[in-house]
Amino acid sequence: MLVQQICNGVLASGIYALYAVGFTMIFGIMGVLNMTHADFGMVAAFAVVWAVSAGLGWPGAAVVSVLVLLLGALFLERFAMRPARRFKGDAATEMPLIATIGAGMMLQNGAALLFGNKATAFPIQLWSFVKIGGIFMTEGLIVSLVVALVLLVALELLVEYSDFGRQVRAVAQNRDAARIMGIDADRVIVLTVAMSTLLAGVAGILVGISYGVVSPLMGIPYAIKGLVAMIVGGVGSLRGAVFGAVLIGLVEALSTTWIGSASRDVSVFLILLLTLLLRPRGIIRARGVA
Numbered sequence: 001m002l003v004q005q006i007c008n009g010v011l012a013s014g015i016y017a018l019y020a021v022g023f024t025m026i027f028g029i030m031g032v033l034n035m036t037h038a039d040f041g042m043v044a045a046f047a048v049v050w051a052v053s054a055g056l057g058w059p060g061a062a063v064v065s066v067l068v069l070l071l072g073a074l075f076l077e078r079f080a081m082r083p084a085r086r087f088k089g090d091a092a093t094e095m096p097l098i099a100t101i102g103a104g105m106m107l108q109n110g111a112a113l114l115f116g117n118k119a120t121a122f123p124i125q126l127w128s129f130v131k132i133g134g135i136f137m138t139e140g141l142i143v144s145l146v147v148a149l150v151l152l153v154a155l156e157l158l159v160e161y162s163d164f165g166r167q168v169r170a171v172a173q174n175r176d177a178a179r180i181m182g183i184d185a186d187r188v189i190v191l192t193v194a195m196s197t198l199l200a201g202v203a204g205i206l207v208g209i210s211y212g213v214v215s216p217l218m219g220i221p222y223a224i225k226g227l228v229a230m231i232v233g234g235v236g237s238l239r240g241a242v243f244g245a246v247l248i249g250l251v252e253a254l255s256t257t258w259i260g261s262a263s264r265d266v267s268v269f270l271i272l273l274l275t276l277l278l279r280p281r282g283i284i285r286a287r288g289v290a
Contacts, residue, residue, distance in 0.1 A: 014148030244283070
């Protein structure tokens with residue numbers, strides 16, 4: 001039973017990690033929380049639902065989803081985040097936070113108007129169980145974990161070893177100094193917002209594949225888990241965000257088994273409180289955004 005629950009927690013952590021890493025990328029480079037981030041997962045999921053129902057098939061649905069996400073990321077950066085960068089002090093953090101909360105509410109209500117408030121069935125559902133060595137795993141969560149691992153490894157390689165990754169780390173450490181060195185900080189920020197939005201979109205689609213339904217408010221619990229994972233792992237650390245996501249997945253699975261399903265969310269916030277008390281900077285120290 002213990003091994004089964006550990007496996008369940010690790011499988012669920014793949015989706016959490018994608019959301020947590022997206023939050024971390026934006027916070028690491030801009031020092032602000034993008035509260036619209038998880039809602040872009042919902043947008044991607046409903047874009048797929050609409051495209052498939054329109055007869056475009058999965059390739060067309062993927063293209064539609066990517067285009068919608070990139071357009072949304074550009075609008076968010078241009079009209080919610082960029083204007084706030086002219087403020088100084090606390091306002092530089094508070095204004096984009098408020099703006100992205102409002103943008104997220106607009107996306108939620110827009111989806112509710114277009115698709116209804118109730119849960120909507122996702123076009124593809126992988127609910128079948130696979131038994132490996134006496135451990136049962138759902139196909140959807142296996143796919144989610146594999147996709148998350150591939151994307152996270154690719155992102156780590158991009159940030160660590162590419163020229164763009166070095167620019168991202170430079171802007172995260174000191175935006176003004178990066179500009180003096182000839183780095184187009186605005187371009188780096190736009191591309192980072194676009195990448196984090198695409199990660200959220202993949203995560204939202206994986207939620208639909210793994211659990212079979214999507215809804216306008218589906219991003220809220222994942223926003224909370226992603227933020228907690230970022231804080232527990234270490235704000236600004238990509239590896240820390242992944243570690244925090246795995247920890248949350250394990251804690252949820254074990255607490256549900258030993259105490260009951262009602263303790264699932266309580267256990268996550270207990271881990272957050274313990275981290276803030278004992279290691280307020282997080283478990284893994286940030287280095288730039290990596």
